[in-house]
Amino acid sequence: MAPRKRTSNPDLIDYPGLGCRSWGVYFIKHPTTGREASLETKDSTKAKQIYAILMTKWRSEMGEQTADALLNKLENLKEQQDYEVPTLAEYAKYWRIEWLGVEVIKQGKRTQYQHSECKAMSRKGKVLAKNTVKDYAGYIFNKYEPSPLFLKTLLCEPKISKVLRQFLSAWSKSPTTYNHHLACLSKIFQQAIKDGHIDQNPCRDIALAIIRKKTAEEIEAQYITDDAYSRITQSMMVNEHNGKKYDGEWQARLVDLMLFMSSRPIDTIAVRDDNFDEHGNVTYQTTKTDQWIWVEDETGDLADIVLWFRNWKRANNIISPYLCVQPKYK
Numbered sequence: 001m002a003p004r005k006r007t008s009n010p011d012l013i014d015y016p017g018l019g020c021r022s023w024g025v026y027f028i029k030h031p032t033t034g035r036e037a038s039l040e041t042k043d044s045t046k047a048k049q050i051y052a053i054l055m056t057k058w059r060s061e062m063g064e065q066t067a068d069a070l071l072n073k074l075e076n077l078k079e080q081q082d083y084e085v086p087t088l089a090e091y092a093k094y095w096r097i098e099w100l101g102v103e104v105i106k107q108g109k110r111t112q113y114q115h116s117e118c119k120a121m122s123r124k125g126k127v128l129a130k131n132t133v134k135d136y137a138g139y140i141f142n143k144y145e146p147s148p149l150f151l152k153t154l155l156c157e158p159k160i161s162k163v164l165r166q167f168l169s170a171w172s173k174s175p176t177t178y179n180h181h182l183a184c185l186s187k188i189f190q191q192a193i194k195d196g197h198i199d200q201n202p203c204r205d206i207a208l209a210i211i212r213k214k215t216a217e218e219i220e221a222q223y224i225t226d227d228a229y230s231r232i233t234q235s236m237m238v239n240e241h242n243g244k245k246y247d248g249e250w251q252a253r254l255v256d257l258m259l260f261m262s263s264r265p266i267d268t269i270a271v272r273d274d275n276f277d278e279h280g281n282v283t284y285q286t287t288k289t290d291q292w293i294w295v296e297d298e299t300g301d302l303a304d305i306v307l308w309f310r311n312w313k314r315a316n317n318i319i320s321p322y323l324c325v326q327p328k329y330k
Contacts, residue, residue, distance in 0.1 A: 011044065018051045020044075023085055023156045024196060028054060042196055085197065088160070089150035092140045095120075095188045100128070102137035113137060120187060131266075131288040136184045143181070155192055161202040168206070175209035182206060229259075246329055250312060253305055254324050260302045261295055264288065273323045276306045 012018050017029040019036075026039045026047035039047050086094065096102050101116040113134070120128045120136075128136070144150050153163050164185060171178040186203035193201060224232075233255055239248030258268040266287050275284045280303025282295045297303050309323050318325055 015048060015051055017055075018047065020047075022158070023198070031055075085154050085156050087151055088153045088155055088157075088163075089145050089147060091155050091192060091197070092144040092150065092188055095191055096137055096140040096145075099191060100133050100137050100140075102133065104137075104141050111141075120191075126290065129288055129290045135180065136187070139181060139184050140188075144185075155197045161205045164202060164206060172209070175211045178209040179211070182208065241329055244329075246327065250309075250324075250327060253308055253312075257302075257305050257309075257324065260297075260305065263293070269322075269324055271323050272321050273310065274321070276303075276323070279303065280306055 012020065017031055018026065019029065020026050021038075024042040026041055026044070027036050028039055028051055029036050039050050041047055041050070096104075099118070099120045101118045103114040103116070105112045105114060115130075115133070118127050118133050120133070122128055122132075147167065149163060149167050153160060157163065168178055168181060171181060182203055186201060189198065189201045189203055192198050233252040236248050236251040236255065239246045239251060254268065257271075258265060261268055261271070261282060261284075263271075263284070264286070267284060270287060271282065271284050276282050280297035280300065282297075282302065283292060285292050295302070306323065313320065313325060316327060318328070
């Protein structure tokens, strides 16, 4: 038979009846009835102080009835911590709303994302970029919250790493997406540690998926020929809108600008007129990573496109701080 004072926590060996849940909250067991009650604290010093007060009262002339009354008061303060530990799906939703600042509103078959202040930080100590927030909110709402696996897994599940590997296996053949999900989940668990739900980030035990380096042939296959590019932009010279045909040169010029800036479409569309200097060089901040990019106009082609858009806006009586705008018929 094990000694009566044996405990899994050596720090509590001199406090019979005082215990600590796996998620860090202390509880006390009545010496005669065996009933347990949460002390509603993760602070060991505070738990021991409450323990001393209760044990003194239990041993005093107030007897067991007073002790039970105190026990009931403790139980009524809050439900047992066992029922408060959120599931992974529940906590992911909480993190989406409270830290990403993204609410999701269902409007019939449509889903609308409403963004407020984001409080989640990157490794560099900056607020997450808008596109990252958008991606993470989509992951959580569409994948994590409805996941049967996450709905039944408590955040403090001891074998949660196994659960995460099972979930991530759906993207085993898409290493980039796999790594994006792992990064998002890691952010969620980082906050769970700060909130006191867990002690370690289980994502640290999961290796990143290896992204195979593309061969020279595969890289070459990503690009189109000059002839194909010319045919694509030529087809954009006419723009059909509401059954009518309009001059669509602005579309082809926009594609040219995207090419010379070597940027994502959203960065080209968002570039401002004053991002360009008098020589056609451009400095802009990416929307995805918030990095500043500087592009030197070595051939003069970039300056020609900038000048074309400025003249085109002037001819169409369009006043805008952005270089690329849509015509009035749009």
